[in-house]
Amino acid sequence: MAMAIKLSLILLFFTSLLLIPTTLSLFQDQVGLMDWHQRYIGKVKHAVFHTQKAGRKRVVVSTEENVIASLDLRRGEIFWRHVLGADDVIDKIDIALGKYVITLSSEGSILRAWNLPDGQMVWESFLSGSKSSKALLTVPVNLKVDLDSPIFVYGGGCLHAISSIDGEYLWKKDFATEGSVDIHQLILPGGSDVIHAVGVTDSSQFDTYEIDVKNGGLLKHTSASFPGGIYGEILPVSGDRFVVLDASRSVLVLITINNGQIHLQQTHLSDLIHGSSENTVILPSKLSGIFSLKTDSSIIFIKVTDEGKFNVMEKVDKTVVVSDALALSEGEQAFALVQHGDSKIELSVRLVHDMSSNHLKETVKMDHERGFVHKIFINNYVRTDRSHGFRALIVMEDHSLLLLQQGEIVWTRDDGLASVIDVTTSELPVEKIGVSVAKVEHSLFEWLKGHMLKLKGALMLATPDEVAALQKIRLQSSQKNKMTRDHNGFRRLLILLTRAGKLYALHTGDGRVVWSTLLQSLRTTSQQQCAGLKLRQWQVPHHHALDNNPSVLVVGRCGLSLTSPSALSVVDAYTGKELQNLGSAHHSAVQVISLPFRDSTEQQLHLLIDADKRAHLYPTTPEAAHIFQRESENVYWYSVESEAGILRGYGVKKTHSSDTPSEYSYESRNLWSIVFPSESEKIIATVTRKPNEVVHTQAKVIADEDVMYKYISKNMLFVATVSPKASGPIGSATPDESVLVVYLVDTITGRILHRMTHLGSQGPVHAVLSENWVVYHYFNLRAHRYEISVIEIYDQSRAENKDVLKLIIGKHNLTTPISSYSRPEVTTKSQSYFFTHSVKAISVTSTAKGITSKHLLIGTIGDQVLALDKRFVDPRRSLNPTQAEKEEGLLPLTDALPIIPQSYVTHAFKVEGLRGIETIPAKLESTSLVFAYGVDLFYTRIAPSRTYDSLTEDFNYALLLLTIVALVVAIFVTWVLSERKDLQDKWR
């Protein structure tokens, strides 16, 4: 009886587990147990120090990821940070009134003030302009005029004066009425109430304007024509002197404003420097009385004398980076130079008035993996002996940020990780046998202690100290941070390729950087701009067969156009050493295809498709070529030409034509093409299956013991097109003129498997394709809500195999081989659901064997990642599911998908600027590793159907032990009782 109750209880427990879609909930004290979150800012563009006041010293920076952040100057930590919109590029930053950070963004049209201590936005002003122009921001330090401490902004062809207290408009001066002048500099001479604007009209006339600070009235306008034309920017040398290069970049022009008259003075560069230089530019560093010129070979400092003569002061190497001038005391100015040496950098600070000697010279050891110095910002402090000390903030080639002080690196930030382009993973090395006994004993003791603490915690007996200790043990559990492979496959290396061309390997345990390499083949030089494109696994040796480290292939491009030559390199995944630098190849790389073939050294074969649709095989070995030639008939690929609206399928031409450059290049032949009508359809998204995805079974058992066969093809492509009018953002098209069409295309034969039209819908479309289904997110204009649709595709040709009689007679097609060329009959089921949020990325969990049910991972507009059970987007959900369907786990139909806060895998964190979500199967079937990247990085592991194959972290071992002890005691008690009874029976 009791047994039956117990059984039914257990059954109830399991069925409830099965029927309720699992949420991935987390307790607050489990944060950091299996996840980590790292916050970055990106490559710094501008920096403003705030060190005047006592207390927290900070530096405010703006970055290329459109981040404005306040950093702790002592430790480099982020006090606060805001990520602006993708199109809201920050032009200038400054600090006003000593308490507001001012940012000018969107080409000088949005001005915001942020509270310096906490980062709260104080005010925001929209500055309307009449044309696009450069953006200038001037925050006067000590304005003598009695005015609401204004800020002067030039943007959109207008000069605005904005009150820095509340962001109110004071006045506006539109330069559009003055002709097509382009203002280059705003100068506010100290103590005067006139603002000088210097600009150029049609690059042939200099204009200066004097504008009243109080009301924006134009006081004076002078102009002088310069028929030679100018190149680049006008740079102020002093209050009334400016320099600029002429259009031929060979003549320096000195502009002097004297009594309202403009004097132009031309000097040939060849008189100043020896040898010719084609790419001369004036560096924008503002140094009073001096300017710097960068030529092909060097940087030259030139002093402008009072008579208007140019004096060459010094020539330094062109790799030297110069900072802006920093005012020290009355009229004294200092600036910093950084010179890159071999594995060290030399920082020297010089006074503007005394260029001959270094005020300060420091040599700092520098990891050569950080590359060259790109930018330097300096700040001074007064030492105890009243002399000036300097600190320098430098931005390196790999986008990292360092603070130098007294010849040492105070802190570093690896901000290159804010711009991850591609992600792959690598297994860790296998653990070597031979662990000392002492270690085992120690770990056993630790283990016991930990569990005692855990038991105390569970029984609510732990003191706060013990709770803290428990938390620490959990976080620092040495198990998860080991550098060896683990049984569950949780410990791995995440290999990240960043925009700076640097490769990082992060340990999944705690997210620390294991190694980082600045790839030589991807370094941007003055001749060419290189950037990484793709990261692929190159060699994954099985540790039983080959004692070799795994390696990854990095494909990059040197140049800006698609036809630029590609750069390839192979990097060891354990050490980060560049094993092979295939250099800049002679061909371009538009597509990288990992072929499912390996050579005898377990190197994966790759095809690089160039702009001329030629295929290049890597590795370039005879063996690889042999394997490829054998399989070349089965190699297909496709290309998507979004602009033209054409999909094309290709195969390899068998015959070697004479004009192929090498024996590892193959001509392609066009097999099929699908042309979308350009007047009605525009391709906005294409998605394929992940190549390494594993599908457990083709059959799907549905209600009433029926079987459906999934159409599982690796060659399925999802294409979404919209009507051209609706390709803009939401709000730009009416429902009647926007149509979204989705296609499922077979990429071998070019056959369209399924086509569906969503009237009144538009993009952006985010989609994920897995197994036999595709889930996509788009905007429904009629309901004015986002929708998520699902299409499941089933193989109809195998449907008849259910008939037992046919199976017996042998009239089944189970033995016919599955071929990508065959054209089976397919049937689809689809359904749409409302979804609340905009979506930035969408992905799906992947597990080792594909048995575990799947969760969709949706990166929302709020930069969170939501895990949504795939069962919620089942196309077979109906309003009133039958009993059989309920048993199958089918949920009743709802119009919207639920958002359960506990199922955010990022819980209370935000992955700011989210761009992608990568899932990696662990060895444990129930678990999938999730890595989300954007400006921030976030890693966790999730178990979509709970960890059914292992005990959870918070499993109560103590209770298990207690139960066993209790059971043993009970057995002995009953034994004694039973024996006594036996004895009594025998006496009877």
Place this chain on the structure above:
Amino acid sequence: MALLLRTSKPNSPTLLLLLLLLSLFASSSLAITTRNEGGYTINGRVKIPGFGAKGFGLPVKANNAKVILNGGQQVTFLKPDGYFSFHNVPAGTHLIEVDVIGYFFSPIRVDVSARNPGKVQAALTETRRGLNELVLEPLREEQYYEIREPFNIMNIVKSPMGLMIGFMVLVMFVMPKLVENMDPEEIRKAQEEMRNQGVPSLANLMPGNARSN
């Protein structure tokens, strides 16, 4: 509540002054105002209950609040009093989303119409409730963590191990009682049956106890 501001010549000083004056009054109006240069301005306010009562100062949580137009076309932030505005928005039907960690906001559909400017037409897309003015409030708070239940003896009892112990206790103490309550004759019958079938008693199962039989 909606107030219309039409500026025909923004560079004329008198009108500018008027605009400044008007904008002082209009600062509390949450509406759509026109601009001459093709775009409109959407003004609104985000109110988070519990904090709005104090009037000034958003909670630290809301420090990183963002307001997003059309899925990322424009992103703006909240002023200390919760106001926000989007500038240069073309006529059409737009979508505004509010992102504050810890709160669930419904996206808002806003119609900016060229025909009757200044009229606010906004509705929550989740509940289809219309809004008279653009004041956005969260539908609910979001709790990202499970609440750990306090220690409860029932939890242990309910766990498989607890059930095991419970079942054992039941067998040990309740079964003999049941046997006692049974009819003595039936017991004898059952015992006889058991003996006939040779069902081993628990004692027989014990390893060192084979001799007892």
